[in-house]
Amino acid sequence: MSEASLRELACEARLNLRHLPDYMDSIADRLRSFEAGESHHGQRIDFRFAFGAASIDVEQLVMRAHAPDRDGLARIKDLLATAVQVYAKDENPEIVWTGDLSGETSLAQFREMTVTEVRDLTPHMRRIRFAGEDLTRFAKFGGMHIRMLFPTRDVPDPLWPVLGGNGLPVWPADDRRPAARVYTIRALDAASGIIDVDFLVHPGESVGSAWATQAAPGMKVGIMGPVGRPVRQAGWYVMGSDETGLPALARMLETLPAHTRGVAFVEIADEREKQKIDNATGIELHWLTRDGIPAGEDRLLTEAVRSVAWPKDVSTFGWFAAEAAAAKIVREHWRGTLGLGRDQTLAAAYWRRGAAGLMAG
Ligand SMILES: Cc1cc2nc3c(=O)[nH]c(=O)nc-3n(C[C@H](O)[C@H](O)[C@H](O)COP(=O)(O)OP(=O)(O)OC[C@H]3O[C@@H](n4cnc5c(N)ncnc54)[C@H](O)[C@@H]3O)c2cc1C
Structure with a gap:
């Protein structure tokens, strides 16, 4: 030692x-x-x-x-x-x-992971299991997300980042640099060295979704994390998400204390995208279907979240994760109209229509 x-x-x-x-x-x-x-x-x-x-x-x-x-x-x-x-x-x-650690070059938050299992939960949601070493840090610090580093068609054999003298990652030149996208750790078993990530397979040119479509056991990716701020503990929550926020929302419903109350809305393409969630809380879960309206264009989710009356007699928190325009509507309602603080609300853009790699930088 x-x-x-x-x-x-x-x-x-x-x-x-x-x-x-x-x-x-x-x-x-x-x-x-x-x-x-x-x-x-x-x-x-x-x-x-x-x-x-x-x-x-x-x-x-x-x-x-x-x-x-x-x-x-x-x-x-x-x-x-x-x-x-x-x-x-x-x-x-x-x-x-x-x-201490000033001569260190290995990046504490980085792990190389290997795909061990791929299965479809629904027509558009693919669960991929990854194995890696020493994953305990991904249960620390309160963040549920990771920055995933993928090989791409242009960079099929990327080099992983190392630690710079400033304490931040140093990236390889563009011709060896992996493409980054943010995903949620849907489940973590640090003792067995396993994480599960649920990938939405969406239309259009992409990195993450395209990679997930052809993922197979043995393939390698990098992960960095955990990323994100801890969600405040409260007695009552209002939650809203589309498919991209569903892995985080589901993880919260499975892990928050049983006495937690509130209401959660999840927007999905159609009935076939419903998943079984082991909701351990008293939070009521409602599924909202777009039924043909493209993702990011429907306003059912924002309407539902905005219609909720916040109770006064209990600690409260609002959590929202979806397309950027929807997140803006909800943020303005919570912070502007209702006058709630940053410590009581988190309305995050998880993707933006027409923009690649939102939040991955
Ligand atoms: C904190 C955080 C956690 C996240 N967790 C997850 C997760 O667990 N699972 C998950 O699937 N996603 C998750 N996302 C969302 C994911 O990072 C984005 O959807 C990302 O853009 C996917 O990368 P891509 O390479 O597939 O598409 P990109 O290359 O980023 O985008 C290509 C094109 O696809 C469009 N696009 C991107 N996302 C969608 C979508 N959902 N529906 C329709 N079109 C889309 C873009 O607008 C763009 O036109 C999370 C995002 C954040 C910020």
Whole structure:
């Protein structure tokens, strides 16, 4: 056992940024949305996560991370570096971590996976089982999704990303770069080294759907994750999704506590797309069928979600995942019309009509 694994792991990066205070509110807001507790000590802000801790010193221009294990430290480095890259991008920040794991080149959030089983749940939903090593981190951090890395016709033999000195992935040149798409871990059995992903097979040129159509045992993909923020615990939920959000919605219905109440709407192409879900909660599940209307054009789902009256006597949460225009309608209703906060709602665009690879970057 190395010395580093016997003690808390720690590292730091200097922030050569002239306007750091200008970005701090946005950076802190992003870190809080990953369930960080926050405290202020003069010019230093401390963040405490379930898996470790971080601090950003606005005066000394340094950020620090520490965690009890490698997964935790890698996760915090990734969260900090991503937040700085996103909000300070005008200053083109150069982040170089020193300390524990700084010489590491393997990417903690990456695994190569091999297809072991392919089966059709419905005419358009294909469940693919993948086997891989050391999957425990995909049950941590509260995120249910993964970025899947696929070979394509143009790049049949991709190279996988490695870890850069800034704590973020370094990608190969375009001629070896895999194509990324976001999917949900429908089921995870870390002890057996297995994950299941449900792929919607949709019309048109694509990467993920096209790959799933011809998937067969032995084929390899990369996965990175987990991706996404934890869904807030509440006593009552209103949920809505189309087929792309169904794997996440189904997973929530199967795992939320039995006393949870609420209502969930799932939009599907037609009756044949209904799936059996082991709903462990008191949330009522309703299926809405498009019956010939193309995906992303029907408004039944948004109407149903908007018609729900939110109770006042219980903690509540609204969760929605579907085509971008539908997500916008629901977000505006919840945040604008009902005046609900970000901590009570999540209305996410899972795909956009006419756009490839939404959210996969
Ligand atoms: C957090 C998250 C979790 C997700 N989980 C899942 C999941 O578990 N299973 C799943 O199937 N999808 C899931 N999605 C949606 C999926 O990432 C998108 O549908 C993605 O565009 C699929 O990639 P593609 O290569 O098949 O199509 P792309 O190459 O991205 O798009 C090609 C064309 O197909 C269209 N298209 C994309 N999606 C659809 C659709 N659903 N119906 C009709 N046309 C479409 C696009 O508008 C575009 O014109 C998730 C998305 C997010 C953000």
